[in-house]
Each structure stands twice: as C-alpha cells, then as structure tokens.
Amino acid sequence: MENKGFFGKWGGAFIPEILHETFEQLDSNFRQAKEDPQFWQEYLDLMSTYSCRPTPLTFAENLTNHFGGAKIYIKREDLNHTGAHKANNVIGQGLLVKRMGKKRVIAETGAGQHGVATATMAAKFGLECTVYMGEVDVQRQRPNVFWMEKMGATVISVKDGSRTLKDAINEAFRDWVTNVDTTHYVLGTACGPAPFPEMVSWFQSIIGVEAKRQILARHGKLPARVYACVGGGSNAMGIFQGFLDSPEVELIGVEAGGKGIDTGRHASRLCGRDASPGVAQGYKTMFLQNNDGQMLETHSVAAGLDYVGVSPILSHLAEEKRVRFASATDDEVIEALDLTMRMEGIIPALESAHGFVQAFKEAPQLGRDEAIIINQSGRGDKDIFTIAHAFDDPSWKEFIIARGKEYAEDKKGKS
C-alpha cells in the first residue's frame, strides 16, 4: 500500500499485530486481482449468472409526476440475488478467498443482508461460515437470521456494547485474530482497515458503472444528482464511483436521522454535529463518540445504517465537498416507503428509503429535463417485522399473536 490505505487523512489500517501478515496477503491478492482483467471478467460472469446483473434502472414515472420536478430513476440493487447490493461485495471477496485458499469466512451483519449474502456465498463456494450479529439486530431482522442458518452458517448473537453493528464487527475481529490462518473476514461495507474500504468500493463500483451507462442510454445525459443511503458507505461508494469524475453530477449521501438529528438518537456522522475524527475498528474516520473517544449509542429504524463510523473514503469526499450529506428521520423514512410502495409498487429496504427521502425533498426544485438517480440498495421484504410494526398493522399483529400462542402451547404440550 503506497498511501498506507489513507484517503486524505482518513483510513489506514489500525490493526493488532497478529493480523499483520494476513493483511499483507489480502492486500497483495487484492492488488493482483485489481490488475488482472480476467479477475474482473470472472466477477462479471458470476454476477450476471448467479445474481441478476446488470440490475435495471427503473424510471419512476408516478413519483416523477407526483413531485413535478426532475425525472426520478431508481437503480435496482434490490433485484440482486439475496435482495441487496451486499451480494456484489460478497461474491467479489469470495473470489479472493478462493485465490487465497482459505476455507472459512466470517462476517458481521447489521441488517442481516450482508450476513445472508455471506452465508449464500459460503454455501456456493463451499466455505465454512460464521456470522456475528448484534442482539438488537437479531431481534429486528429475525427472518435473515433464519435464512443464514438454513444456508449452513452459524449466527452468533453479540450481547456486548450496544449490541448492534459495531459490536458485531468487534466480535468478528476477535474471531479473526483467533483463526487468522484459515479464515477470511468478509467485511460488509467500505469501512475497516485498509484495504477493505478500497476493496469493497471496487466491487461495488459495478453499480455506478452500470448506472452511468444506463442513464446515458435512457436520459441522453448525466443525471443532475445521485442519492444513496450511507451506513458504512458501500452502496453509496458503489454508485458514486460512476459519477465521481463528472463534477456536474451532484452526489448526495443520506445518513440515518433516527429520532431527529437534535435528539442525539441518530447515526449521522457526516452531517449533523455529533461526530468527530477518531480511530476505531481498524480505521480513522468520523465517529459518533464522546470527548473521551468512547463510542456513542446510535439509533436508526434501519439496522444497516445504525453504525458509529463511516467509510473513510466518504469522510474524505465530504471534506473535499465532492459529496454532500443529509439525513432522514425514521418517520420520514416510513412516509417515503409508503409513498413508493403505493405509487410504484416498489418496496425499498428501510436503509434505502433514506435516499428516497432526500431525493423527494429535492426533486421538485429541479427542472423536468433533469434526471436524478436513487440507489435502491435493497428490498424491504427483510424488514417486514419492523415495517409492519411501524405501520402498527393490526392484522399483522393478530397474526403474530395467534402464531405465538400456537407455538407457546406446542411447547407446553411437549414439556
């Protein structure tokens, strides 16, 4: 690594010594792969036969008419195999694991999407797989836990700290330092020690490459703005990379505003004023932390955005003002989700819906001859427990009560 994995002053690899050699190996394999056109071709082939790439760019005609401004296009990462952009990264890392000859993978997961994607890849590549997931997230993303287990993965519920994504990452690192020889840690977002931010972004760049080609074909020119939600930053980096070199395209990252940016109950690192530079989980970025450097509790209705750190590449792009950051509150997200379902028959993941919120705020300000793209990082099916809860859906509740009783009686019967 020439720049030691830094982007401006952000990034680096702040790792325990025990991982040093593994990172050297990972980095050199990654460099070789990156320079090997055959590697990328193999990756493209797999993504187009195992997943569904290129994913479509959908013109949201009804939303466009509703807001009366820019044409709204939606990049459909939800149509990937396993239902989110996470597949892009995971399949890419899977190919690297094959190169390195490792036999076991571990992963952290928040929304469960990365866990499902990793378990899927492990099944396909014949690897052993353990997924770490915060206890809070296990609760709110139960269906994903079920599928991971069915795909043969071991899911470990992490009960330390805030019991969300960051704690799952710590626990994954603890596993890694223990099983470093056999195991690759499939980090799920563009965070963590170098080369992960660069590597994950590289695999995700497939989104932006496609989106650029698609919007030019459909709209005849580049979009005015591109919106993406930002948890760790991988889907945002993915789509932004299609447009980074075109300064006329404004790039907007949308973070979790949670209960409101002023309540402290959010996960906004690059907008808002609660974050400051720090070093944790192996890299330097803007963290939500107190004056002592202790990480704060974060909050978001979307498990996948509920994280203290953010991609160092995005911290750099924020500092350079190449990417603008905004936030969307939980309530705004539910509203945007509702509107999108009703008007377009599309169900964005709660994470993705953050991007929709900001796009909806800005679309009316733009001319009708302009286009904007929203990156729909995933589908909302996984969120049924959260969404049904948020909508306070009575028949869903009745259903769950009835099922619960049934199972409770079964249990009594057996014991």
Place this chain on the structure above:
Amino acid sequence: MENKGFFGKWGGAFIPEILHETFEQLDSNFRQAKEDPQFWQEYLDLMSTYSCRPTPLTFAENLTNHFGGAKIYIKREDLNHTGAHKANNVIGQGLLVKRMGKKRVIAETGAGQHGVATATMAAKFGLECTVYMGEVDVQRQRPNVFWMEKMGATVISVKDGSRTLKDAINEAFRDWVTNVDTTHYVLGTACGPAPFPEMVSWFQSIIGVEAKRQILARHGKLPARVYACVGGGSNAMGIFQGFLDSPEVELIGVEAGGKGIDTGRHASRLCGRDASPGVAQGYKTMFLQNNDGQMLETHSVAAGLDYVGVSPILSHLAEEKRVRFASATDDEVIEALDLTMRMEGIIPALESAHGFVQAFKEAPQLGRDEAIIINQSGRGDKDIFTIAHAFDDPSWKEFIIARGKEYAEDKKGKS
C-alpha cells in the same frame, strides 16, 4: 377464437353470459396485441427496466457434482421483481388493461405471489386493486398479504369451500360479473376460460425464449430435460415453450404430491389416478373431483400448487405425451430445499422446490455431457412462516412467541 379456445379437447370458455362481451373485448385486444410487434417490445422494455429480465441461468455446480450426472442449470425467475415468474404475466396483462381502458383489476392468489405481483402492477399503472385469497392461504402467506395491503390493494379473505386457491377464483369471478364494465380480472395462471390459458402462457413464454438462448450459449446444445413445478401451469408453460418444438428435449411437469399420492392428500392432476376430465372455473381440464363432479379438497405444503385444476394446455400436452408428469411430496420438497440452500445458497419457493425434487431424482441417470434446466419459479422468502415451521426451528418459534406476547400485552394495555 377459431378453435373456441380449445387445445385438443381441453380448454374452452365456460362463462356466465354476463361476461360474454368482456371476453370478446379481451380476446380481440389480446389478438391485436399478439400481432403487434410493438406491444411485445413495450412488454420487453418494461420487463427489463422494472423487473430484471432477462433473468439469469445459473449453473448449479455443487449440486451437479453432488449428483454426479447431468449439469444442473437453474432458470432464476426468483430474481424477478416481486420474487416470482408471476410478474411476467401481470405486467403483460397490465399493458392490456391500459389498452382496454379499464380502471380496476382483481386477482385471485394462492401463494400470494400473484396477488403481490398484481398489487404491484396496479400501483405502477395507477389501477384500483382487489385480491381474493383463501383464508387458509392468508394464514400461511401472511407476509404477502401485508405487502399487498401496503401497495394499496384490498385483500379479501375467502372463507368458502376449501378456503384455498379455487375458492379465491370463484370469488374473483363473482366480483367480475358484478363489476364487469370497469374491471379486468388478472387471472394468475394458465387456467380459466379462454383466452386466459393462451394469454398467460404467451406472457410467460419470455422465460422459455430466454432459457433456450441462454442454454445454447452456455452449454452449446439443448438440454436433455426441463423441469418445472405445476400449479395452474403458468411457469411450466412459460419455460416449456422455449423447447416444445425440439422433440429431443424432454419436458417434465412436477405436481404437488402432498402427503403422498396414495393418501389422497395431494394436488396431482396429471399424474396419479385421482383426477378426471371436468369443467369448472370456466374451462375443461383434468380436475380432482369425485364421481359426482364435486371438487375434492387438495393438499400441498406449497399454497401455489394447492389447486384442483390445471392448465388445459398441459392436459393436452400430457395427453399427447409431449410433457411427462411427476409428483413430489411435502417431505421431499423440504429436503430438496434444504439441500439447495446449503449447496448453492439459493432459496427456491416451496412451489419451485417441487421441480428440484424430480430433477434431483433424474440427474444421476443422465450423462455428464448432458444438461438439465430447473425452472425456479420464485424465491422462498415468502414462505418463511411455512419453512421455519416445517424445519421446526426453535429460535424462530421463540422469536414469534416473544413478539406475540409483546403485541398481546400492547393490546391489553390499550383496551
């Protein structure tokens, strides 16, 4: 209709007089559309920008090695928007509705996939939407009900008869005869009165056209056999049409064997000995009925296959011995599902898994230079309540019990 909608001696349009004109209108619009290359082009455009067509053909390398016979390819209809092949039919009919200028659609649904697809299409095309669903299916496919409602559809739980798919169809017809002027009935499978079997099959032929092109590109020659599950028969007709003209390709439809073909608790119309020719729900086909012509209760773990009738086109192809029929029991289905998840990281819908069962039985008998295709009509996410139940998953049950209690206490608190 020159042949009055018959295929051999099967099919026809046995409809109440009140629907006569509507069927004339539908038929003539369908004929025009079928002859209009622009219509198909518009359909293809929509399917490739709103859904994810062409869907991939995945080489199941691990399953292939496991069985040691023919190369197993999977046609990935699960990657369609809304998660099943149902989208193909629904978007096609949606375009016809636009042509006919109707403002409201109704649909029946078993697995809920067709209902979700219709609700989705209705949202996108700005149509009012009512979906009829048997009470039994509402129970086993609750997540799909939730999404339909969120997409703005009204879901009506049908409490008559066996409270499954056939009863939902009856109820949809009752709605249709009442609201015939404003409403189009989006029938969900290649059944019902003409022109539905032909029309639905036409829209679904997109699967077979793609699959043929894909297998030739990948395997260099046609597959030895093609497998598809058969509920009403639409996904099967969809993929079979790519190969009907190639007599060297054997086509296998797999029906629901339920608790076993000898127990009477199944839904096998074209294999087994419990079905006989009949006329119901507007068409002539093989029905599971008693000697008086009363329809029997059917059973399948897969709601979408739990149906008394079958496409008249398939009855014809069965009679002509162009398509061979087999059945898969509930237990075999769960086993095939388990294997597919663990080996390939792919989750077939319970319906689709029926096709996998038969393919797994036959793959070892074929040479390694042969290929077979399984049509994966949909994804299994929708089946989480059924699958988790079938696997008797303890942590899933705990989760549901806990959620149920929470909601029950909420309710008590409020009242």
Place this chain on the structure above:
Amino acid sequence: MLLEKTLRSRLAEKDILLMTHIVLGYPSLATNRQVISQMVAGGVDCIEMQIPFSEPMADGPVILKANQESLALGTTVAACMAFGREMTGQYDIPFLFMTYYNIIFKYGEERFFKDCQSAGIKGLIIPDLPPEMGEEFFRLATRYQVAPILIFAPTSTERRMAELNRSAAGFIYCVARRGVTGKQSEFDDDFDAYLARCRAATDLPLAVGFGIRNKKDVAAITGKADIAVIGSETIRLVDEQGTEAVGPFIMGLR
C-alpha cells in the same frame, strides 16, 4: 307437454308467472319436500331445483352456502334426480334443474338428458354453458325434449341475444343486473330499456331473475316480463322463519 307450451297456457290466466328456486338437499331433502309443497300450494307456476355444485361461480353468498352445506350433508346427483322424479310425479307444474355444467358432464350428458326426460324434468338452467360450448348438449336437449334455458344479461348485445335465442327453448332467463344471485336489483328506466331489448330479441317467454324479493318487485316487472323468479329470498325465509312461512309468502307476491 313442452315447457313453453305449459307456461303459455298458464300465462293465458295470469299477468305474471312465479318461478321459485330451491337448493336440493339444503337444509335437507325432507325440508325441500315441505317447501315445495308450500310453494305449489302458494301457486307457483314453475320450480327451479338446483343440484348443488362445489364451485357455484355465478351464485351469491346465500345460495353458495346452501350448496356447500347440502354437499357437506352428502347430497348426490342421483338423489337429486330421484327427488326430481318424485316431485314431477306429485305436482302438476313444470320442474327444472339448475346446476353447473360439470355435474352434467361428469354424469354423462346423454345419460343426464335421458334420466331427466324419464324423471319428467322440463328444462335445464346451466349458467356456465354458453351455446358455443355445448353443441352436443343442445343437440341432446332437442332430442330429449328438455328445454335448455338460456340467459340474457344486461351486457348482452342485440347480436348476442339473437344468437342465444337460436339455441334457447322454454323461456329466456333475463338476469336483472350485473352480479351474482341474492342482491337487490333496481327496476328502473335502464332496466325497462334492457327488457325491451330482450323482448325484441326473442319470441320466447321472458323470466326475470336476480333480486326479486317481494310483491313490489314482482309488480315492477309485471306487464314487462312473463315470469318473476324468486331465488335466494325463499332460502332466507326458510332459514329464518321455517317452511311454514313459504306458502303465505308466495301467496303475498301477486
């Protein structure tokens, strides 16, 4: 005597005829007997007996439920045929069978017609069998002299009515409105225009069904149609007030 002729001779004496409907085996054949006896005593001119079917697609909730309960109690087609024979032997009014096509198809079309003929059944109402789907059926109907009653609907065009008329016999069943059995209909100007179209399309007597519930409804079509069909209403009546209420109800209709 042929159905049409019987009806015409009754029409010579009455402004409007009454046809009633029952679902065989609901709540039991014994009750059916009592109800029919009440109906005949009340003066009905024709009775339509529905052989239950598991998929009564054109029927509304009341008749649907009656079909299902009858089947659940074990009613068979053979029992219905025997019951028909018993009734025609007992009462001197025309009896018809109403059912769905599958019942006949499974029974065997020719056998069904033969048995109807020998049981003295005068006509068949099969709502899911349009003439173009039933060539053999209509041939057999002529051969066995069991009238195939066809249905006109408010959505039927003149051309369609003419086409239907060519296959019909006995009378034409004019469905009063869109929808299934058992709900209220409006006998308004639109309805009159529709009935005029029906009249112009056929020389057969016209029956009007769907939603006729009381004297007022019967009066509304008197002079415009020949037969008033009372369907779900008598099922409701028996369910709520017992068989004894049927006679007085029928008598009160004209």
Place this chain on the structure above:
Amino acid sequence: MLLEKTLRSRLAEKDILLMTHIVLGYPSLATNRQVISQMVAGGVDCIEMQIPFSEPMADGPVILKANQESLALGTTVAACMAFGREMTGQYDIPFLFMTYYNIIFKYGEERFFKDCQSAGIKGLIIPDLPPEMGEEFFRLATRYQVAPILIFAPTSTERRMAELNRSAAGFIYCVARRGVTGKQSEFDDDFDAYLARCRAATDLPLAVGFGIRNKKDVAAITGKADIAVIGSETIRLVDEQGTEAVGPFIMGLR
C-alpha cells in the same frame, strides 16, 4: 529511570519478572487501589493499567466486560490519568497504560504523552497501533521518554519482528498465541520455537502474555522470557474471591 533499565535491574535479581494487568475503574478505582496494593505487596515488577475503551477489539470476554462496566460507571480518561499519577507516586515499580489508540488520539497525542510523562507513566501498550500508523506517536514517545511497547505475534515474520523492533522501547510484548486475551495458551515446542524467533529479533526484554494463569505457566516460560504477564486471571480472581486474594495469588506465582 527508563523502563528498560528498571526492568533489567530487577532482572538481575529474579529469574522472571511479573507484570500484572488491571482495568481502571473496574469494579471501581477504590478496588483498583486495593488490588494494586496487594500486587505490589505480592512482589509484581510492573503494572499495566488499562484505560477502558468502548471497542476493545483485541480483548476477550473478561476484559471486554470490565471495560464496559467501568465505562458504564462513568470512568473518564482524566480520572485514569490522575489515578496513574497517584500510583506512580505511591509505589516504586513501573506503571504502564494499556489502551486503544482512539483514547490517545481524542485526548490529543502530545497532551497525552506530556501528561503521562508528568504522571510518571513509563510506557504505553496500544494493541491497535502498528508503527506504520503512528509516526507522530513514536516521535512523541521518544521525545517524552514514555516507552512505546510493541507486540510480537506468532504470525509475525522475522522481517516484521525486525521492523517492529526498530520502533520499540522498554520491552517487547510477545503474544503467546492467536486470539484475544483471557484464554488458555499451550507452552509447547511450537511456542518455544516462536519465542526463540522473538529472542533473535530483539535485544529488548521479552514479556509473554495471553493465557498465563498460574505458577505452572510462569514456570513454563521462565528461562525463555523475561516477564510473565498476568492479565484476565486477576480480574477473575477479584470478581470471585475479592481483593484480598490477589497478594497470595501473586506470591504463589514464582
């Protein structure tokens, strides 16, 4: 006196030195005081005081929990610094801080070193700061004479050990095995070979940590390494048997 020098002079008198570990603020600073007093009385040669961090990525369950509970009770970095000053004033053995890099980064690197120096802290163990990530840190360490303790791992190559050695001072912390703190280690032939590689790579004293729990473990490394590090074991001991057990425990180790 510089850390290395102090250790060497103690090594002149003992076969092996003992370094113990505590998490500051767990279960309280008051208890820490008692524990340290017991440790010193028991004869430890050096104490490593961990400033708690919310993300102790290299620590196992025992220390992780101690970090979290300490923070939950409100332990601040300032309080840790003051506590360190108090201990160095009270006891004549070297005290080190162990923590993660973010604590120092947030505090301000130079300010942290300055305060350490003035508090009499002799060295820093920062498991997530490899030399290539800490140019300024290592510059300041030299300037303020607070030894940056570096870590050798069984996965470290000769080349890497040499590289680490160039930035290290005080002693080298040899991690006994892969993994996090708090679990059993095997002091077998592989371990001996590893330790020989460590020895060859540096002239600094060698400490061995991770999984040293009892007299037998200490004996196993005596003669091969210079310092035995007892980490999680004393936390467990205090949790289970109270502070009074610490002195006897330490005394029983050699």
